[in-house]
Amino acid sequence: xxxxxxxxxxxxxxxxxxxxxxxxxxxxxxxxxxxxxxxxxxxxxxxxxxxxxxxxxxxxxxxxxxxxxxxxxxxxxxxxxxxxxxxxxxxxxxxxxxxxxxxxxxxxxxxxxxxxxxxxxxxxxxxxxxxxxxxxxxxxxxxxxxxxxxxxxxxxxxxxxxxxxxxxxxxxxxxxxxxxxxxxxxxxxxxxxxxxxxxxxxxxxxxxxxxxxxxxxxxxxxxxxxxxxxxxxxxxxxxxxxxxxxxxxxxxxxxxxxxxxxxxxxxxxxxxxxxxxxxxxxxx
Amino acid sequence: xxxxxxxxxxxxxxxxxxxxxxxxxxxxxxxxxxxxxxxxxxxxxxxxxxxxxxxxxxxxxxxxxxxxxxxxxxxxxxxxxxxxxxxxxxxxxxxxxxxxxxxxxxxxxxxxxxxxxxxxxxxxxxxxxxxxxxxxxxxxxxxxxxxxxxxxxxxxxxxxxxxxxxxxxxxxxxxxxxxxxxxxxxxxxxxxxxxxxxxxxxxxxxxxxxxxxxxxxxxxxxxxxxxxxxxxxxxxxxxxxxxxxxxxxxxxxxxxxxxxxxxxxx
Amino acid sequence: xxxxxxxxxxxxxxxxxxxxxxxxxxxxxxxxxxxxxxxxxxxxxxxxxxxxxxxxxxxxxxxxxxxxxxxxxxxxxxxxxxxxxxxxxxxxxxxxxxxxxxxxxxxxxxxxxxxxxxxxxxxxxxxxxxxxxxxxxxxxxxxxxxxxxxxxxxxxxxxxxxxxxxxxxxxxxxxxxxxxxxxxxxxxxxxxxxxxxxxxxxxxxxxxxxxxxxxxxxxxxxxxxxxxxxxxxxxxxxxxxxxxxxxxxxxxxxxxxxxxxxxxxxxxxxxxxxxxxxxxxxxxxxxxxxxxxxxxxxxxxxxxxxxxxxxxxxxxxxxxxxxxxxxxxxxxxxxxxxxxxxxxx
Numbered sequence: 001x002x003x004x005x006x007x008x009x010x011x012x013x014x015x016x017x018x019x020x021x022x023x024x025x026x027x028x029x030x031x032x033x034x035x036x037x038x039x040x041x042x043x044x045x046x047x048x049x050x051x052x053x054x055x056x057x058x059x060x061x062x063x064x065x066x067x068x069x070x071x072x073x074x075x076x077x078x079x080x081x082x083x084x085x086x087x088x089x090x091x092x093x094x095x096x097x098x099x100x101x102x103x104x105x106x107x108x109x110x111x112x113x114x115x116x117x118x119x120x121x122x123x124x125x126x127x128x129x130x131x132x133x134x135x136x137x138x139x140x141x142x143x144x145x146x147x148x149x150x151x152x153x154x155x156x157x158x159x160x161x162x163x164x165x166x167x168x169x170x171x172x173x174x175x176x177x178x179x180x181x182x183x184x185x186x187x188x189x190x191x192x193x194x195x196x197x198x199x200x201x202x203x204x205x206x207x208x209x210x211x212x213x214x215x216x217x218x219x220x221x222x223x224x225x226x227x228x229x230x231x232x233x234x235x236x237x238x239x240x241x242x243x244x245x246x247x248x249x250x251x252x253x254x255x256x257x258x259x260x261x262x263x264x265x266x267x268x269x270x271x272x273x274x275x276x277x278x279x280x281x282x283x284x
Numbered sequence: 285x286x287x288x289x290x291x292x293x294x295x296x297x298x299x300x301x302x303x304x305x306x307x308x309x310x311x312x313x314x315x316x317x318x319x320x321x322x323x324x325x326x327x328x329x330x331x332x333x334x335x336x337x338x339x340x341x342x343x344x345x346x347x348x349x350x351x352x353x354x355x356x357x358x359x360x361x362x363x364x365x366x367x368x369x370x371x372x373x374x375x376x377x378x379x380x381x382x383x384x385x386x387x388x389x390x391x392x393x394x395x396x397x398x399x400x401x402x403x404x405x406x407x408x409x410x411x412x413x414x415x416x417x418x419x420x421x422x423x424x425x426x427x428x429x430x431x432x433x434x435x436x437x438x439x440x441x442x443x444x445x446x447x448x449x450x451x452x453x454x455x456x457x458x459x460x461x462x463x464x465x466x467x468x469x470x471x472x473x474x475x476x477x478x479x480x481x482x483x484x485x486x487x488x489x490x491x492x493x494x495x496x497x498x499x500x501x502x503x504x505x506x507x508x509x510x511x512x513x514x515x516x517x518x519x520x521x522x523x524x525x526x527x528x529x530x531x532x533x534x535x536x537x538x539x540x541x542x543x544x545x546x547x548x549x550x
Numbered sequence: 551x552x553x554x555x556x557x558x559x560x561x562x563x564x565x566x567x568x569x570x571x572x573x574x575x576x577x578x579x580x581x582x583x584x585x586x587x588x589x590x591x592x593x594x595x596x597x598x599x600x601x602x603x604x605x606x607x608x609x610x611x612x613x614x615x616x617x618x619x620x621x622x623x624x625x626x627x628x629x630x631x632x633x634x635x636x637x638x639x640x641x642x643x644x645x646x647x648x649x650x651x652x653x654x655x656x657x658x659x660x661x662x663x664x665x666x667x668x669x670x671x672x673x674x675x676x677x678x679x680x681x682x683x684x685x686x687x688x689x690x691x692x693x694x695x696x697x698x699x700x701x702x703x704x705x706x707x708x709x710x711x712x713x714x715x716x717x718x719x720x721x722x723x724x725x726x727x728x729x730x731x732x733x734x735x736x737x738x739x740x741x742x743x744x745x746x747x748x749x750x751x752x753x754x755x756x757x758x759x760x761x762x763x764x765x766x767x768x769x770x771x772x773x774x775x776x777x778x779x780x781x782x783x784x785x786x787x788x789x790x791x792x793x794x795x796x797x798x799x800x801x802x803x804x805x806x807x808x809x810x811x812x813x814x815x816x817x818x819x820x821x822x823x824x825x826x827x828x829x830x831x832x833x834x835x836x837x838x839x840x841x842x843x844x845x846x847x848x849x850x851x852x853x854x855x856x857x858x859x860x861x862x863x864x865x866x867x868x869x870x871x872x873x874x875x876x877x878x879x880x881x882x883x884x885x886x887x888x889x890x891x892x893x894x895x
Contacts, residue, residue: 006372015377018365022383025421029398036401089297092290094544102533105542110525111301113475115482115499118518121506122304125311125515133303162304165297174543194286223391225485230506240393244485247397260397267390444602445635447622449649449700455623459652463639 037257047254055258071238074228075221078160079214085161086168087176087210091202093169094177112166120230123159127231155231160224168217175209176202208277215274219267239263305522312515330516340513343501347481350415350497355427355476357420359469362427367461370435371453381428388425395422396489403490410494418490419480426479427472430541434468435461437540467536474528482521552613553577554599554704554736559608561594568594570760571608576738576753581730583747584740586757587783592740593708595757599738600706601625612703625704628697632709634689636681636696642668643677646696667695670729687718694726698733705730705737711746723749744784748772756780772822778893781820788821788863789893803838803859808890818893825889826865828854828873829882837882838863842875856883 006012040050058064093104126133129148138144183205187197203210225240237245239259247256315325334340365384369377387395399418403409438461446456484499492500498521502514532538554576561569569591576582584592597603599610601622609618617625636645644651646667647660655663661677668674671691681689690710697705710726711719727750730737741747747754748768755765756779764776775781778789792801794814799806808819832839840858852872854865863883867873875881 004373006374011372014364015368015380018361018368018384019380021361021421022380022424025399025402025417026383026387026395029395029402032401032405033394033398085297088293092294098539102538105538106526106529106533107298107301109529110522111305113478113482113525113529114518114521115484115502117484117499117502117506118308118482118521119304121502121514122308122518126304126307162300165301170542177539177544219389219391223393225393226503240391243393243397244489247400248489253401256397257401260394263391264394267394271389439633439635441631441633441635442637444600444622445629445631445637446648447602448600448625448627448629448706449652449696450623450626451652452621452623455652459648460637 033257034261036253037261039254039257041252041254055254056262058255058258059262067237067239067242070236071222071240074156074160074236074238075218077157078164078221079217081157081161082164082168082217083172083210083214086165086172087203087213088198090169090172090176091198094173094179095181108166108169111162112170114163116163116224116226117230119159119163120227123155123162123227124230127155127158151230151232151236153232153236156228156236159227159231160221163224163227164217164220167220168213171213171216172209175206179205212274212277215270215277219270222263222267305519308515308518312512312519314512330512331520333513334516334520337513339496339501340517343496343498344517346412346495347498350419350487351477351480353416354419354423354480355473357416358424358476359427359431359473361420361424362431362472363469366428366431366435367457369432370438381432384424384428386425387422392422392483392485396486399486400489410491412491412495415487415491415495415497418486419476419483422483422486423476423479426475427469430468430472430475431465433541433543434465437468438464467532468541471532471536471541474532478525478528481524553580555611556595556599557609557611559595559598559610560606561591561598561603562606567760569598569605572762574755574762574765576736578736579734580736580752581727581750582736582738582753582755583751584738584755584757585742585744585747585783586763587742590757591760592755592757594760596706596708596738596740599704600627600629626700626702627704627706628700628702629705630693630697630707630710632712634693634710634713636689636693638681640681641677642679642681642684642692645681645692646677646699648696649699663699667699670698671695672725686714687722690714690722694729698735703736705735707737707739709740709742711741712743719743719746720749726750748784756783758783774891775820775893778818778820781891781893786823786864786866788823788826789818790821790861791816791818793817801838802861803840806836806838806885806890807887808892809887810892812892819890820893821885821890823853823864823866825886826863827884827886828856828865828867828875829884830873830875830879832880832882834882834884836887837884840881840883842877842879842881845875845877856881858883 035049036047037055038051038053039047040052040054041047059068093101096104127148134148179202183201184194184197187201188194192200222238223240224238225244228236228238228241240263243256243259243263246252246259312330313326313328314330315327334344362384365377365380368374369381395418399414400409403411403414403418408414442460442464443456446460451459482499483497484503487497488500488503491497496504498517502517505511505514529538532541556572556574558571558573559569560571561567572595584595586592594603598605601617601620601624605618609616611617637648640648643661643664646664647655650660650663664677665674668677671694673688673691673695676684676688676692681692684692690713693710694707697707707726711722714722723746726739730750739746739750751768753765754768754771756763756771756776758779764771764780766774766776771780772784775784775787781787781789790799790801790806792799792806794800794811794817795805797807797811799808799811799817799819806819811817828842829837838858840856840863842854843857843862844855846853847869850869852867852869854867854873854875856863856865865883873881
């Protein structure tokens with residue numbers, strides 16, 4: 001097929017609508033947000049055009065520093081746990097029969113699409129004193145009385161890993177399903193046990209995919225805003241929660257926008273990094 | 285031994301993923317309006333309440349309407365863009381494509397905040413249709429990815445063959461491209477539909493104060509205490525998602541759609 | 551002028567020239583094979599004739615009309631692709647009827663035409679099947695039937711048989727040739743298989759490195775190759791370089807009498823393996839002494855590799871005239887003067 005540059009004005013017709021929609025409803029709001037991050041807040045919940053750095057200057061507070069470092073640590077923890085769990089899982093998944101794989105994928109997609117609200121509610125229930133796991137342990141005689149495991153840091157972590165797990169699997173799935181199965185067979189004929197082969201052949205072969213996935217899950221976890229509220233205490237709130245809170249309840253759009261811009265820069269930087277890592281793997 | 289361990293690991297993951305859903309399903313059939321597990325008694329009353337209770341029914345209707353319309357909008361934006369990128373050689377159009385991928389890469393709170401500021405400034409804040417547009421743009425990534433994948437899966441010689449047999453651009457689109465790309469369009473729509481149904485923060489930030497979608501309603505209800513109807517809704521959502529993705533798997537090639545080579549490609 | 555004419559047709563991609571300026575005339579009713587190794591420009595040439603690529607320079611004329619810039623969908627040529635390009639979402643019958651359907655031919659006429667074309671490729675009654683239910687050879691026939699649905703002026707095929715196994719490929723070559731003769735349709739086939747070209751073509755166009763090396767009948771291409779590339783590419787051959795002196799060609803190991811030598815200077819000759827005579831005695835007219843290095847008996851013929859003054863020569867004999875020689879034996883290789891073709895240097 002001849003793919004050539006569009007020649008007549010009418011050739012541009014099909015792309016006009018998508019381009020206009022994306023510019024108007026994504027690029028413009030985005031630009032507006034950047035602009036607002038430099039605006040001056042006015043008492044009463046509004047803001048006026050200005051060019052001040054004061055919204056960014058507020059980052060230099062102890063409170064903000066604590067929220068930011070907690071968000072980062074939480075996201076890092078989620079990324080490591082999810083990939084550690086999802087990588088061997090995805091490897092096994094891609095070695096299953098096709099029909100079984102499809103069933104798993106449907107299940108994973110169903111969990112992936114679940115609202116944070118529902119995940120939060122489900123885990124809150126599962127970790128509660130009246131309807132939770134601990135009742136099971138009491139029934140088995142392993143505990144004296146059911147206790148509540150939520151809210152708490154553990155609950156937040158488990159909830160976000162639960163949400164991130166299907167996403168992690170789907171990011172890893174293409175790379176692992178394209179991995180040449182004879183690599184592992186070759187390792188076996190050369191004397192590796194399956195476990196040893198996995199760590200000496202599969203993991204190193206996909207090292208860059210693993211790094212790229214870690215970064216992507218990190219960004220994903222950074223975006224969590226409901227689970228820390230539903231499963232955690234106020235000290236477990238993340239930057240995303242803070243942004244929502246400032247925008248809607250403290251009515252401080254400029255500060256919320258400044259934090260959002262900061263989050264964008266961090267996310268885009270990391271996504272760029274993961275693309276770079278991914279590209280290196282394709283080139284290799 | 286090793287096969288046994290593998291199966292054990294897979295089962296543990298399955299349990300981890302299923303456990304919260306099982307508990308919620310158990311809670312949803314509880315006869316009493318209390319959060320207890322294992323369930324005491326059996327009742328489907330909480331499911332009935334989704335339809336009989338005004339608040340829940342309105343939220344369900346709103347969510348379904350928003351999901352349908354915004355998924356349709358997402359496809360309408362994604363399809364011509366993907367077609368243009370496939371048909372023409374135009375490097376600058378890749379920028380538009382990148383713009384279409386952005387909403388999904390960034391933390392959702394950013395898109396939500398941007399749209400909040402935008403609708404406020406434009407003077408439409410709180411109007412019901414704004415959430416349709418917002419979701420349509422936010423989820424455009426999904427049909428864009430699936431439809432682009434669909435186009436790249438069309439063998440170029442099929443188009444050339446059609447051309448040698450007398451088909452012009454428009455005829456090729458109608459008789460070859462659209463039939464071949466249909467499963468990808470449908471999956472793109474389905475992905476956007478299911479995720480829109482479950483989306484919270486954008487709905488909340490754009491129309492949260494004037495209209496309740498289901499996730500918003502659940503979150504609001506959670507603040508005022510527990511009702512088993514929430515559990516019933518959660519089960520309903522899982523069922524809808526499983527149904528939709530099951531249908532995609534039935535009529536399309538799910539592994540290929542998710543980026544694996546199909547058997548013939550090897 | 552009746553037929554297809556290429557007038558200085560050229561294709562360049564940046565600094566790379568896929569096809570050097572090419573002039574070629576193909577009268578109607580001819581079966582032409584474009585033959586050459588991969589990357590020689592043969593597919594590029596075919597695609598430009600089909601209108602799927604646009605030439606950088608030059609013109610394509612059909613019956614005197616310039617069609618260089620006519621889009622593919624207005625040319626009404628039939629084309630069979632290497633991948634066959636059968637539409638997976640259509641049945642066999644719908645595939646064949648495709649060019650008729652998009653022209654608004656009534657349904658009943660479409661059905662009649664599909665039946666006629668399926669009869670033509672000897673696959674009646676498969677119209678309602680899915681393409682995936684057919685074997686490779688059957689799909690091949692469907693692709694041919696579909697390309698013929700419009701009774702095109704030109705029938706173009708790009709490596710059409712390459713996906714088939716050797717036996718089926720041979721059978722299809724013969725069938726395709728018979729079909730072409732019956733329809734009298736001007737046909738151009740791209741192939742890298744010289745046996746295929748020899749089987750089917752009236753005119754073989756040998757190409758390499760974007761250039762036409764020779765365009766001639768199959769037997770001429772074989773017996774009178776235009777240059778050493780053609781001699782080497784078509785079948786097996788022995789190429790000998792030497793110097794002309796005193797009316798004969800001095801090569802390593804001896805002097806040969808060859809008709810048609812230039813008066814002086816260097817010259818190259820080509821001799822086909824089946825023309826060589828291997829004798830147990832080294833001396834004799836037009837003989838070069840050598841040592842047998844390897845013999846393989848392929849049943850239908852015997853192939854001998856002989857080391858002649860450090861160069862390997864190949865001789866082929868039928869089982870009946872097989873010379874009684876063994877590996878390691880010293881022999882004389884005779885090059886009959888009339889079988890030596892002098893190649894332009």
